[in-house]
Amino acid sequence: MRLIETERLTKVYQREGRWFPSANDAVPAVDRVSLHVEKGETLGLVGESGSGKSTFARLLLGLETATEGRLLFGGEDVTRWGFKRLRTIRSRMQMVFQNSYSSFDPLFTVERIVGEPLSNYGGMAARKRRRVILESLDMVGLGAAYAERYPHELSGGQLQRVNIARALVFQPELLICDEPFSSLDFKLRRQILTLLEELKIRLGLSYLYITHDLSSVSRFCDRVAVMYKGQIVETLPAARIAEEALHPYTRALLDAVPVQDPRLRRSKTGRPVGEPALPHGESVIQGCRFCSRCPAAMPVCTTVEPALERKRPFHHAACHLYANEAEGKASQTFQIV
Ligand code: SF4
Numbered sequence: 001m002r003l004i005e006t007e008r009l010t011k012v013y014q015r016e017g018r019w020f021p022s023a024n025d026a027v028p029a030v031d032r033v034s035l036h037v038e039k040g041e042t043l044g045l046v047g048e049s050g051s052g053k054s055t056f057a058r059l060l061l062g063l064e065t066a067t068e069g070r071l072l073f074g075g076e077d078v079t080r081w082g083f084k085r086l087r088t089i090r091s092r093m094q095m096v097f098q099n100s101y102s103s104f105d106p107l108f109t110v111e112r113i114v115g116e117p118l119s120n121y122g123g124m125a126a127r128k129r130r131r132v133i134l135e136s137l138d139m140v141g142l143g144a145a146y147a148e149r150y151p152h153e154l155s156g157g158q159l160q161r162v163n164i165a166r167a168l169v170f171q172p173e174l175l176i177c178d179e180p181f182s183s184l185d186f187k188l189r190r191q192i193l194t195l196l197e198e199l200k201i202r203l204g205l206s207y208l209y210i211t212h213d214l215s216s217v218s219r220f221c222d223r224v225a226v227m228y229k230g231q232i233v234e235t236l237p238a239a240r241i242a243e244e245a246l247h248p249y250t251r252a253l254l255d256a257v258p259v260q261d262p263r264l265r266r267s268k269t270g271r272p273v274g275e276p277a278l279p280h281g282e283s284v285i286q287g288c289r290f291c292s293r294c295p296a297a298m299p300v301c302t303t304v305e306p307a308l309e310r311k312r313p314f315h316h317a318a319c320h321l322y323a324n325e326a327e328g329k330a331s332q333t334f335q336i337v
């Protein structure tokens with residue numbers, strides 16, 4: 001069963017401060033994204049910063065309004081729901097935020113922090129409220145003693161647990177984790193991932209796991225969607241990503257080459273990866289968004305936008321390289337060096 005589903009969901013921002021806005025001033029942060037999360041599934045949403053992942057999460061939570069497209073929750077179209085009505089499903093979807101320490105008020109106790117979402121909704125008796133908070137803390141491995149502590153008394157891993165406990169007070173069905181471990185070291189990251197896996201089984205949760213770090217994805221996720229400049233360019237089972245990723249952007253992410261110093265890395269075509277194929281100043285308004293950085297770009301890529309199409313069972317990619325190959329073999333070989 002599909003817990004959440006988007007159909008060509010789009011969010012366009014208008015660049016500000018121009019007297020005469022043109023079509024080029026409309027920046028699609030999320031561009032016709034069709035994705036779903038099955039009940040009990042962990043979907044990884046991967047892409048570098050600025051690819052639109054967080055905006056997509058904010059659209060799901062109703063914190064942003066979609067410019068176009070549809071959002072369905074439990075099969076029900078909630079795209080045009082008003083703020084009040086959305087609150088009823090908001091509690092079923094909760095967010096685990098990026099940076100724990102800065103997202104907490106240093107003057108609040110853990111009990112108050114974890115109970116904050118309940119206060120925002122109101123209407124829970126004090127005794128029940130305390131019980132819910134302590135249960136949530138217990139679920140993340142923090143005993144009742146932690147309820148009286150303050151953020152500065154906790155380690156990074158404990159803060160992250162508090163963050164998760166706060167998201168659990170409503171007994172949500174979907175947890176959206178946006179770069180939840182970016183501040184943690186490898187060992188703590190593993191511990192928190194293990195905790196999330198346990199909670200998934202125990203509470204029947206589904207996750208949307210947003211990250212720019214591919215290393216944790218194949219272990220933690222069932223399926224991965226790769227996002228580039230607001231668009232989904234590839235989706236496939238997480239366990240197969242290292243061997244079977246088709247899209248040059250996914251491959252570049254896997255090789256961890258795309259951003260640090262792209263000029264040092266020459267593509268087969270002789271053009272440095274990362275250097276625009278089009279004259280400077282000209283924006284790509286048609287064709288493939290990845291064109292200017294793609295070592296395998298072909299003339300067709302500058303004019304025709306590739307559609308996200310099924311290339312193999314449970315595997316979709318948006319790339320002209322595979323246009324003629326039913327089974328996902330590239331119609332030309334390429335190598336990202
Ligand atoms: Fe590269 Fe063309 Fe595929 Fe885009 S469509 S990723 S430019 S080969």
Ligand code: MG
Pocket residue numbers: 049050053054
């Ligand atoms: Mg982000």
